Amino acid sequence: MSTTIPETDHDLVGGPDQPLQVLAEDGTRHRSPTLDPLLTDLDQDALADLLADMTVLRAIDDEAVALQRQGELGLWPPLKGQEAAQIGLSRALDPDDFLFTSYRENGLAWLRGVTPAEMLAVWRGTALSGWDPFARRMATPQVVIAAQTLHAVGHAMATRTRGEDGITVACFGDGATSQGDFAEALVFAASFQVPVLFFCQNNQYAISEPIGVQSIVPLSHRPVGVGIPVLRVDGNDVLAVRAASRLAAQRIRAGGGPMFLEAVTYRLGPHTTSDDPTRYRDEAELDRWRRRDPILRLERHLEQLGAPVEQVRARAAERAAEAATALRAALAELTPPDVESMFRHVLETEHPGLVRQRDQLAALEASLGPALGEDS
Secondary structure, X not given: OOOOOOEOOOOOOOOOOOOEOOEOOOOOEOEOOOOXXXXXXXXXXXXXXXXXXXXXXXXXXXXXXXXXXOOOOOOOOOOOOOHHHXXXXXXXXXXXXXXXXXXXXXXXXXXXXXXXXXXXXXXXXXXXXXXXXXXXXXXXXXXXXXXXXXXXXXXXXXXXXXXXXXXXXXXXXXXHHHOHHHHHHHHHHHHHOOOEEEEEEEOOEEOOEEHHHHOOOOOOHHHHOOOOOEEEEEOOOHHHHHHHXXXXXXXXXXXXXXXXXXXXXXXXXXXXXXXXXXXXXOHHHHHHHHOOOHHHHHHHHXXXXXXXXXXXXXXXXXXXXXXXXXXXXXXXXXXXXXXXXHHOOXXXXXXXXXXXXXHHHHHHHHHOHHHHHHHO
């Protein structure tokens, strides 16, 4: 099916206020001189794979929310609505690239090979750290807002010193850009020109604080002040995010120094499962963003291309169901850690104070043995 593609584009230098876009809300393809050269490898099968990726990710997220509501998880940070941002970034990176993320980047974890059990362990309280960061090339999620931006800059400095391949990516939300750690990370990255990509998912809310209150200018203006080039992209357009991420990564790999990429998106669900978003946003706002759903947008584009969308959707739904089933099955296999594990790996060698506390706890457990057995 041939279509006329309207042209739309913005300059890279200085940071555009209008986000770069490849797919309009109705699925219509825009022509972008900046991004089009980075999308030539995508045929209908590749587009179907991206649709399946987003569908599976939403199923995993929905299943985790359901598990938390059933008392199986202590907490869960939903990412519904942000699938295109995470899938687009992940599909643009190389295996050697290393990620530092916040607690909401479970889609990136899944695409990095993190197993369902590893993903859920922290949220169920059966592990203090879900996976081996070096095996996955991804640090375990950071809960302290913006702290991972400093970690990413330090890692990027170290990899350059060691002459290693790969770039470092720091993932965070709009709320993190108001933290001191973020400002310090920008200064260090700019001063030392390290190979790091700052990837901000601007989902419009820092918990309940709307972006219009948090910043009176687009977030992409902030890095420009320290000399870091930026891109601003429609975060609900998986093609635009993938292309912009590849463009940024290519520039960094070529020795161009750090870059900042803002993906303008929306959190359709609560901040976490302990949040009530009806207290700070209304249904009309939600409806506006539901019409920009990244999954529906790509489906509409496939329809315009004449692809067998029903078959594509059915295959994606099958994969999604399998992923949700695997998540629930993995949860059933998680077992509580023994209490003594909290004393392990605290220090390289045993410390008398820790040994004393461990022995005291063991004695307390022994004295309560029968009672503990009855409760279990």
